[in-house]
Amino acid sequence: MIYLNNAATSYPRLPQVVEAVKRSLLAPPQEPGRCGFEDPLMACRSAIAKLYGVADPLRVLLTTSATLGCNQILFGLPLQAGSHVITSCMEHNSVLRPLNELAARNECSLSVLPLEDDGSLSIDRVGGALRPDTRLMAFVHVSNVTGAIFPVQALALLAAGRNVPLLIDDSQGAGLVPLDLASLPGKVFLVAAGHKALQGPPGTGFFIVPDAVSLSPWITGGTGVHSVEDRQPPMLPYRLEAGTPNSCGLAGLLAGVTHVLETTPAVLAEHRRTLAEHLVKHLPSPWTHIAPGATADYRAGVVSLVHPTMKPSEIGLMLQEIYGIETRWGLHCAPLAHRHLGTFPDGTLRIGLGEGNTIEEVEQLIEALHQSGNLT
Numbered sequence: 170m171i172y173l174n175n176a177a178t179s180y181p182r183l184p185q186v187v188e189a190v191k192r193s194l195l196a197p198p199q200e201p202g203r204c205g206f207e208d209p210l211m212a213c214r215s216a217i218a219k220l221y222g223v224a225d226p227l228r229v230l231l232t233t234s235a236t237l238g239c240n241q242i243l244f245g246l247p248l249q250a251g252s253h254v255i256t257s258c259m260e261h262n263s264v265l266r267p268l269n270e271l272a273a274r275n276e277c278s279l280s281v282l283p284l285e286d287d288g289s290l291s292i293d294r295v296g297g298a299l300r301p302d303t304r305l306m307a308f309v310h311v312s313n314v315t316g317a318i319f320p321v322q323a324l325a326l327l328a329a330g331r332n333v334p335l336l337i338d339d340s341q342g343a344g345l346v347p348l349d350l351a352s353l354p355g356k357v358f359l360v361a362a363g364h365k366a367l368q369g370p371p372g373t374g375f376f377i378v379p380d381a382v383s384l385s386p387w388i389t390g391g392t393g394v395h396s397v398e399d400r401q402p403p404m405l406p407y408r409l410e411a412g413t414p415n416s417c418g419l420a421g422l423l424a425g426v427t428h429v430l431e432t433t434p435a436v437l438a439e440h441r442r443t444l445a446e447h448l449v450k451h452l453p454s455p456w457t458h459i460a461p462g463a464t465a466d467y468r469a470g471v472v473s474l475v476h477p478t479m480k481p482s483e484i485g486l487m488l489q490e491i492y493g494i495e496t497r498w499g500l501h502c503a504p505l506a507h508r509h510l511g512t513f514p515d516g517t518l519r520i521g522l523g524e525g526n527t528i529e530e531v532e533q534l535i536e537a538l539h540q541s542g543n544l545t
């Protein structure tokens with residue numbers, strides 16, 4: 170099987186990740202404040218903090234998904250009737266749906282901005298959408314549909330100038346497109362999945378907060394310590410983490426992030442870019458690709474393809490059943506992106522290139538696309 174669905178979750182799993190999960194499960198349990206005397210999560214927080222240039226690892230909160238982090242941030246911010254939020258058409262449902270839920274409860278109104286004709290996100294357009302009641306800007310760093318990379322530094326500068334918090338969804342960029350949070354001005358929240366380029370197991374993710382006070386706890390419950398307090402303890406990480414953590418998954422995430430730090434995001438991204446550019450350059454007719462846009466490149470290894478007459482689902486199934494190539498087809502949880510790109514409702518055939526893929530595998534894909542795309 171050729172696995173080309175790494176934008177969904179990475180495969181094959183790194184041996185050291187598998188080993189770390191196994192070691193954690195086989196060892197006597199170490200759950201902070203609950204069993205054992207060690208805190209295995211601190212090393213994971215520290216590795217993620219290092220990746221993002223965050224000085225205090227306690228600002229890294231560990232979760233089971235990027236989705237959970239988005240919900241904690243969006244429902245934990247003081248958005249209330251009259252709040253205005255700016256976001257883009259390229260967001261994943263893990264940002265869009267909590268925002269839509271808040272809007273349906275009349276807790277905020279939304280401005281969902283389109284991209285420019287060249288595929289870029291215009292800072293001028295975002296600036297023009299700012300209002301006196303804007304309480305949040307929420308943007309994806311790297312699109313999971315096109316691989317486009319958006320200018321989060323400029324967004325942070327704009328947001329900070331107007332004293333508006335910024336939420337960055339870095340699920341696709343984490344481990345590939347470096348982001349130094351220490352250099353970003355203002356109040357920046359970041360959320361990411363652990364199971365994509367960071368190579369952690371599924372059921373891992375995290376979010377990073379600028380301080381201990383900006384968010385109200387969205388999930389409350391046991392912390393293993395400070396049990397006498399009748400409400401969530403005020404200090405990090407307890408304020409924003411409740412319940413027994415997925416410590417074996419997070420042991421795997423630590424192994425994955427350690428690997429990324431050692432290999433470097435630049436090297437990992439270059440591999441994906443080389444493969445993606447090879448695919449785009451040799452894409453057989455009549456396939457076309459959705460370009461990631463003027464300000465972007467293929468560092469994330471995401472390439473979305475469309476065929477003039479065949480649906481992505483038809484071709485995707487054919488690739489899987491006849492050629493043993495796993496891709497992903499459909500809307501990729503980002504419906505507004507497809508409305509904007511003109512690929513709604515069928516979506517695209519998404520190729521998610523990963524660390525384990527080779528040029529030979531991309532060539533097999535190209536041949537399979539050539540054969541299956543000319544069957545009509």
Ligand SMILES: Cc1ncc(COP(=O)(O)O)c(C=O)c1O
Nearest residue numbers: 234235236261263313340341362
């Ligand atoms: C851009 C983006 N945001 C958020 C998510 C959600 O990640 P998770 O499934 O870990 O919640 C994904 C995963 O597909 C994604 O690509």
